[in-house]
Amino acid sequence: MRHVGAIAGREIRSYFTSPVAYAVLVLFSLLGGFFFVLQLSSFNAAIAFYQQTQQMEALASVNLNDYLIFGFYQLMWLVLLILVPGLTMGLFSTEKANATEELLLTSPVTIWEIVLGKYLAAAAMVTLLVAVLAALTGILFAYGDPEPWQTAAGLLGVWLVGLAYAAVGSFTSSVTRSPLIAFFFAVFLLFLFFMLGPAADMGMAGSTGGDAGGLLAALRWLSSEGHFNELTTGLVDTRSLAYFGFLIGVFLLLTKASVESVRWR
Amino acid sequence: MIEVEGIRKRYGDFVAVDDVSFDAAAGEVIGFLGPNGAGKTTMMRILTGYLPATDGTACIAGHDIHDEPLAARRAIGYLPETPPLYPEMRVHSYLAYVAKLKDVPRTRRREAVERAIERCGLTDVVRRPIAQLSKGYRQRVGIAQAIVHEPQVLILDEPTVGLDPNQILEIRELLGRLARASSDGAGHTIVLSTHILPEVEALCRRVILIREGRKVLDRPLAEIKQEDGSLEAAFARLTLRGDAAPSGTVPVDAIADAAPGGDA
Numbered sequence: 322m323r324h325v326g327a328i329a330g331r332e333i334r335s336y337f338t339s340p341v342a343y344a345v346l347v348l349f350s351l352l353g354g355f356f357f358v359l360q361l362s363s364f365n366a367a368i369a370f371y372q373q374t375q376q377m378e379a380l381a382s383v384n385l386n387d388y389l390i391f392g393f394y395q396l397m398w399l400v401l402l403i404l405v406p407g408l409t410m411g412l413f414s415t416e417k418a419n420a421t422e423e424l425l426l427t428s429p430v431t432i433w434e435i436v437l438g439k440y441l442a443a444a445a446m447v448t449l450l451v452a453v454l455a456a457l458t459g460i461l462f463a464y465g466d467p468e469p470w471q472t473a474a475g476l477l478g479v480w481l482v483g484l485a486y487a488a489v490g491s492f493t494s495s496v497t498r499s500p501l502i503a504f505f506f507a508v509f510l511l512f513l514f515f516m517l518g519p520a521a522d523m524g525m526a527g528s529t530g531g532d533a534g535g536l537l538a539a540l541r542w543l544s545s546e547g548h549f550n551e552l553t554t555g556l557v558d559t560r561s562l563a564y565f566g567f568l569i570g571v572f573l574l575l576t577k578a579s580v581e582s583v584r585w586r
Numbered sequence: 587m588i589e590v591e592g593i594r595k596r597y598g599d600f601v602a603v604d605d606v607s608f609d610a611a612a613g614e615v616i617g618f619l620g621p622n623g624a625g626k627t628t629m630m631r632i633l634t635g636y637l638p639a640t641d642g643t644a645c646i647a648g649h650d651i652h653d654e655p656l657a658a659r660r661a662i663g664y665l666p667e668t669p670p671l672y673p674e675m676r677v678h679s680y681l682a683y684v685a686k687l688k689d690v691p692r693t694r695r696r697e698a699v700e701r702a703i704e705r706c707g708l709t710d711v712v713r714r715p716i717a718q719l720s721k722g723y724r725q726r727v728g729i730a731q732a733i734v735h736e737p738q739v740l741i742l743d744e745p746t747v748g749l750d751p752n753q754i755l756e757i758r759e760l761l762g763r764l765a766r767a768s769s770d771g772a773g774h775t776i777v778l779s780t781h782i783l784p785e786v787e788a789l790c791r792r793v794i795l796i797r798e799g800r801k802v803l804d805r806p807l808a809e810i811k812q813e814d815g816s817l818e819a820a821f822a823r824l825t826l827r828g829d830a831a832p833s834g835t836v837p838v839d840a841i842a843d844a845a846p847g848g849d850a
Contacts, residue, residue, distance in 0.1 A: 327686040331672075338674045424670035424731070427634040428687040429656040584638050 324430045328438025332412065333445060341411070342446065345404050349450050356396040357457050364389045385467040386475075386555070390458060394475050394553050397454055401447075401483050402515065406507035408446050409490025410500040412439045413580065417498035426583065436577045440491050447483035454479060471555030478552030481565040482545060486511055488572035495579040518544030587612045587775040588633070588739060592642035595628050595799075602628040604799040605642070610775050612738070615765045617786035617793045617807070618779040621825050625799040626779045627667060630743045633777070634664045647738045660689055663737035663774065667744050669728025673717035677708055677727055680716060681734050688735035698734055706730040706760060722753030729760060733774070740764065740774035746782060758785060765789045783817045793817070797825050 336342035367388060371380040416422040425435055455476055461467050486507075493506040521540040541547060545568070548561040588610040595603040603625045610616055620626050631637040633644055635655050644651050647661035672680060681699045690698045703712055706726045711719060716727060725745065732740060745761060746754045767773035778789060786793060786807070793810060795803035802824050803810070807817065814820035 324687060327683060331675075331683050334679075335672065335674055419670065419672060420666060420668040421670040421672060423631075423636055423664075423666045423668075424684070425687070427636050427659055427662065427664050427666075428684075429660040429689055430687055431656070583636070 322434060322437070324428075324434040325438040325441065328425075328430075328435060329441040329445070332439055332442030336408075336442070336446060341408065345407055345446070346449070346453070349400060349404055350453055352400050353397060353453060353457050356393055356400075357460075360389050360393045360396070385461055385465050386471045389461070390467060390472055390475055391553050393458075394454075394479050395549075397479060398482055398549060401450070401479070401486055402511045403508060404450070405443075405447060405483055405486035406490045406493070406504045406511070409443050409487055409494050409507065410504040411494065412443060412491055413495035413576070414498050414500045414503045422583070432577055432581050436491070436573055436580060440487065440573060440576075443487040443491065444484055447487050448480065451476060451480045451483060468555065474555045474557050475553040477557065478549050478561075481552070481562070482549055485545065485565050485568040485572075488569040488576070489514075492572045492576045492579065495576045514543070514545055516544075517541070518546035587614070587647055588777070589645040590633070590642075591644060593629065593632055593639045593644060594641040595625075595632060595637065596640045602799050603632065603639075603796075606796065606799070606801050607642075608794055608801065608804055610777065612775055613773065614792060615776045615778065615790045617790035618777050618796070619781060619783075619786060619793055619821065620796040621781060624796050624825075626781075626796065627743055628799075629796070630664070630666075630741050630777070630779055634662055634741055635659045660735070661738045663732035663735065663740045665728045665732045665742045665745055667747065669724055670731070671716045671724060671727060674715060676713055676715055677719075677730075678703070678712040680727065681730055684731040685734050688737075690735045698736065702730040702734040705733065705763070707756075720753075722749055722756060725749060725753070725757055726760065729757070729764075733764070737774060740776045741779075742776065743779045744781075745778070746780070746785060758788060761785075761789055783821060787817055795821065795824055 364383075364385070367383055368380065371377075371383065413422075416425065426432075458467075458472060458476070462469075489510050490503070490507040493510065494500070494503040497503050497506070517540050521537045521544065524537045524540075542564070545564075548564045551558055551561050588608075590606060590608050593603055593606045594601065606625075606629060608616075618626055618629070628637065632639045633646065633651070635651055635658060638652070646658040649658040649661060651658045675683070678699065681702055682695065685695045685698050703709055706729050708723070708726055708730060711723055716724065719727065729742070729745065732742070742761070746757050749757060761776075761778070764773060765776060776789075778786070780786060790807060792806050793803065794801060803820065810817060810820045814823060
């Protein structure tokens with residue numbers, strides 16, 4: 322496993338010598354700032370409205386975590402759905418396009434080292450994005466008093482979602498030599514995962530139980546939405562952690578198989 | 587140094603390499619010849635561990651490519667047909683990266699990179715991004731990455747293809763230095779895959795010729811010249827007829843009227 326660091330290091334340096342890292346960081350910060358201000362103003366508007374209409378009960382229930390941070394993280398989750406594939410699209414596809422895949426596969430390096438090295442580079446970038454998010458959220462602590470643990474759980478949720486998306490993106494990057502195709506394939510898969518939850522909900526509402534129930538529950542579990550929501554509401558459950566671990570594991574295995582498949586032909 | 591034992595590679599029904607065996611002693615420089623599509627690249631890719639063989643095996647510096655793939659790959663330096671370069675990297679950091687991949691110990695890494703840079707004449711461009719280099723320089727960087735870990739075996743796949751005449755001369759000179767170091771016993775066992783015959787005559791003592799995946803000739807260059815007059819004549823004698831009769835079993839005149847077949 323000693324090559325993992327070398328491969329990850331090269332990948333991170335290449336992020337910062339090309340415009341990719343800067344573009345993603347700038348876009349993420351801009352969108353983050355925009356949605357943050359949006360959420361902040363609607364939070365203020367809600368408080369003003371309840372005060373004017375003297376709805377003291379509603380006013381008491383309004384807090385930073387549920388009314389601001391939760392919605393903010395949900396929006397950023399969607400931003401990650403687009404930006405993380407942008408980070409991962411070139412991981413493996415450009416190795417094929419540059420013919421450097423041949424260098425990696427003829428070096429005394431195992432395929433797991435290649436896959437993990439590249440995945441760790443993408444994971445480091447995701448961590449950087451979550452740090453930006455943490456900084457934005459930190460502003461609230463200076464002017465208000467959000468619940469720290471609930472906020473941390475929410476950040477953990479965003480981070481895990483980002484890591485899972487990076488695994489999916491690694492996989493789509495390994496099946497093509499075109500970064501663009503890798504990007505769209507990843508966004509497509511991630512939207513599919515995103516839609517699973519709401520789709521299963523609709524199915525459950527329509528069905529009267531019976532055979533379809535188990536399948537729908539499985540689909541519901543596969544969707545990242547529920548697990549993410551649990552975390553953002555401050556519920557750190559081993560089932561949610563296991564879910565993200567499962568997703569990352571499955572897609573890294575698929576990536577490994579896909580990289581190895583040159584040798585099966 | 588290299589022992590190849592009945593290597594065969596099948597893609598579906600197509601046999602790209604068919605039962606090829608040969609040995610190479612330490613320091614030998616072998617020209618691996620054949621027309622385009624004869625299976626040269628496939629053979630190189632099997633030896634370097636990029637592709638598995640369907641049948642047969644090979645030992646590189648005493649390491650079986652199936653049983654000890656990592657040790658075998660460590661003993662090989664490989665320049666594929668397209669040099670494997672990262673355009674955004676600078677020459678020096680690229681070579682340092684390759685040295686890490688090839689397990690050059692940390693304490694010797696800097697020295698190994700410097701030596702490869704010097705041997706390949708890259709001193710003037712070490713800080714340049716690879717994307718800015720000319721094709722000739724890129725090819726030199728490709729050779730530098732193949733020798734950076736001082737491998738016992740050096741496998742070069744068409745190292746001068748696509749270069750202009752001056753660049754070809756430069757690369758040939760560089761290969762000549764590597765080859766001479768080899769015959770002095772100070773360097774690598776070299777397998778040079780090409781279909782450019784003057785290159786072989788300039789660099790190699792021994793020639794292996796394959797046609798349609800089969801080895802049809804394996805002799806010292808001097809003997810070939812004695813028998814056929816020149817390497818060109820031997821190459822033509824052993825491969826031209828193959829183009830007209832791809833199966834090798836049909837008499838030449840029988841297919842003279844048939845539609846021209848594709849290149850295998």
